[in-house]
Amino acid sequence: MIALLRRDLVLAVRAGGGFGLGLAFFLVLSVLVPFGVGPEADVLARIAPGILWIGALLSCLLSLDRIFALDFEDGSLDLLATAPVPLEGVSVVKALAHWLTTGLPLTLLAPGLGVLLNLPPAGFGWLVISLAVGTPALSLIGAFGAALTVGLKRGGLLLSLLVLPLYVPTLIFGAQVATQGAAGLDVGTPLVLLAGISAGTLALMPFAAAAALRINLR
Amino acid sequence: MIALLRRDLVLAVRAGGGFGLGLAFFLVLSVLVPFGVGPEADVLARIAPGILWIGALLSCLLSLDRIFALDFEDGSLDLLATAPVPLEGVSVVKALAHWLTTGLPLTLLAPGLGVLLNLPPAGFGWLVISLAVGTPALSLIGAFGAALTVGLKRGGLLLSLLVLPLYVPTLIFGAQVATQGAAGLDVGTPLVLLAGISAGTLALMPFAAAAALRINLR
Amino acid sequence: MMPELGKYAAEVISAYAVSLGLLVGLVVLSLRRNARLRDALRQVEDRQRKTNG
Amino acid sequence: MSFWEFANPKRFMQLSSRLLPWVAGLSLACLVVGLIWGFFFTPEDYRQGSTVKIIYLHVPAALMAINAWLMMLVASLVWIIRRHHVSALAARAAAPVGLTFTVIALITGAIWGQPMWGTWWAWDPRLTSFLILALFYMGYIAMWEAVENGDTAADLTSVLCLVGSVFAILSRYAVLFWNQGLHQGASLSLDKEENVADVFYLPLLVCIAGFVLMFLALVLLRTRTEIRARRLKALLNRERMA
Amino acid sequence: MLSVRGVCVARGGVPVLEGVDLDLEAGQALVLRGPNGIGKTTLLRTLAGLQPPVEGQIEMAPDLVAYTGHSDGVKATLTVVENLEFWARVFGQGDIAPALAAFDLEGLVERQAQNLSAGQRRRLGLARLMVTGRPIWMLDEPTVSLDAASVKMFAASVQAHCAAGGAAIMATHIDLGLDGLVLDLSPYRAIGRMSAGGFEEAFE
């Protein structure tokens, strides 16, 4: 299990593009927003938390298809399925690897981009907290979506369409925490709900993902 | 040359994911923005043109690596280089095919998404015009970036990194046309400048792209 | 010794610290890589001179 | 002696090894004198307080950030037209130096901006252009790293540098058009009226000289490294073939 | 048609073959031989004009070559006919029927290339040569994946091409039963030379 995690992390760092692409994308999005929206600091400050959350979500979305697809193509997934590890565990580990290579760096990068987007000083802490709490849910839900679509033609397109609606609650609460925090308001309720979503997905999604994998490997 | 265009269009429609993914992505982005930023109509109306332009640009960016990479991998690019068509022409045609499958549908789809984002009525016309005039430049610049990075490891990541700064002027003028149009202001200057960029890239980029291809095929 | 920097002391000193840090870092990295390659190249040249007579 | 003698790697190695200690020593001297002068022995500005001392890092770094790109552009052109390897390698050697200067200008500017404008970052045209310049540098360096074959990398990065320069200028105008800024204009002009006071001016000139010389020294050193790296790779290849 | 004098070719900046001389007349088929990694692919790519030689002369009128490499440029999602017609149109040729017939592809015309077996796919790649209308074929391991019958088919089409005034130069490890010329590349292995440009040698 730890070996699998290690291997996935090494592959993510080594294999071209996959790892950095999400981060680069996040950066690109944040740098571009002012060019599109205009340079007014107050408008930027108003939308900064939401934009950063959307950027984080999209970066996750774009790297989802790598969770299982590459292993499926080269047959490693068959071997893993017959190996003495439960597929539920494989799903958790794969989601964890995805989070470590996407969600975590995004969370760490976010404050820097917050500066560029004139995020109010009060917002930095809550932005990081909301991303740290919320991105695991993105990875777990994404792993389920990836398991559903593994081995399909047009998998990438289908995956986005399937996962998008599932992401909406996480996005709403996460952006709410960040936005209200930046505005100096109370964030208790959305933060609790966000944490609830993360905990809930952690409890349920691995089973759903494993079931989807079993069907797709048949 | 027309045969090449026809083939690329057929491939784009037939080959899984590639064609629709950009559009789906554009849609996703626009739908998510209200969830992230919050539902206030005036904020949304203010940022709508900019967000739509950024969405269009990102959709282009994501589909760029298909312009040459697939043909390089299966050897078609070698064959095209020895065929009686100049590589400059190949670059133009490829950029055109990319535009027809990405920029044009985006332009047509944009008004619908404008409704979702509370774009002021005055803005629709200018949004479509700015996208119609500006997206060809995105495809042409993108073709150059794709030619530079064809056959490289980490090509995808590098491609975004290279192309992003090149996109800045187009984005600025395009978003300006859309924003000022939506606000009922005069858009003459930025529109002329945007058209100038498109014309300039059309005149120059194919040569740069062909030069990069020749180097990469060596 | 230290000049009176007033209320902006933190800014000025951090600006100097960051900049000098970056510059020194660049210089050290450049020197280290130069030395490493110089030695590696000398080694290979000696080896090839020996085998080629 | 013709300038093109530098294009011969052997001559370049000889000349640069003689030149390097002088350039490096001189640059160190200028930097030490200029920075100590600026930091310890200049008064506070009546408006900006002690933050004016940041100018001794900010302005030279900003100047050299742009000039480094110009030098890379010239070197790329020389490579494309005359195919002198040393020129391509000098461009490669200059890029990380230029990027460091850009980052220094950005960071000192951001630190300066907090007390002066009340914000770390504003989408001022000059600041924005520098951000874009930093992205160009990053892309250029990444391109060199990504391509394994030296000559191919030199060709590709040269094309990138040419096209990038055109777009960098275009971006500069686009950004100016897009937003009027907070940043002050050039104050090193010859017009005495606009210039900063002499007390700040003289140490600043020394610092600028120091940065120019430091850039030269670093480029010489790093070009030597790159030449050796090429030769080392070729030698190892030959060893493997034999 | 093709005359090569003292050519040195490099891959990845490393010279692999030097001093190669060869001539090709109309009607001739020349087979290049040599162990894996000697530089057959590199030489063919250079002759086809895809990369410049490090030194030496390659004399040939322009636009004579049809090149086929290790990967055959077949699009997986296009049908056999669509693939061939595309190349026919790029090269300004009209009729693809003779090519389909020569490589026994008539039963597969509506099949997408991704649903071909490896050998069928290779036959499609070879049929492409016939729709280029080019006189010099340059072929890199054309018979990969082909069974004995298909190899004969291929040899026959090369012979027909040469008989019609064309020429072919190919790299292959197996015996085609062609009565063509053979050039062994082993003697041309580049060893003395350090790098393609000579830049690295100009030291002390």
Next chain:
Amino acid sequence: MLSVRGVCVARGGVPVLEGVDLDLEAGQALVLRGPNGIGKTTLLRTLAGLQPPVEGQIEMAPDLVAYTGHSDGVKATLTVVENLEFWARVFGQGDIAPALAAFDLEGLVERQAQNLSAGQRRRLGLARLMVTGRPIWMLDEPTVSLDAASVKMFAASVQAHCAAGGAAIMATHIDLGLDGLVLDLSPYRAIGRMSAGGFEEAFE
């Protein structure tokens, strides 16, 4: 080790071979023959467990097979050593040195796979077999692009594998010089059957 009875295999929903019987014992090497498109690839994929047979029995203990197809699963951006070590680790094996030695890859260890010649790359794909530690090798046209010396190298490693109690089953068009068994697939061509599931036949 492997026993196949009355197997029917399909590709793209179309049955291509039916009634195939074969047995493989430890120490045996079995060569599958047949013209292009007969269904060798499809059969091997079925035996390797990559797709289910339409009907018939395949008896084999689990986790015995190492499969190599037309595309050799080599990652272009990893070096030779990295490619091999990755697979060794996936299969829980330690030492890759014997595999490097058996396929003469020692001089290329630091080379990225994309900078190998076609034959060198194929040798790397074959070396992968030796680091799986699996007893049954299933090989689809393993000798593509290999020169004569490399083919001998490959044959020797198959023989060594069989002598050590392994087994191999391979599809190839050329003669390897192995004293193994040969199975011609031509008699098993599926003609009577309409579709894989039998659903479409259950009409009128």
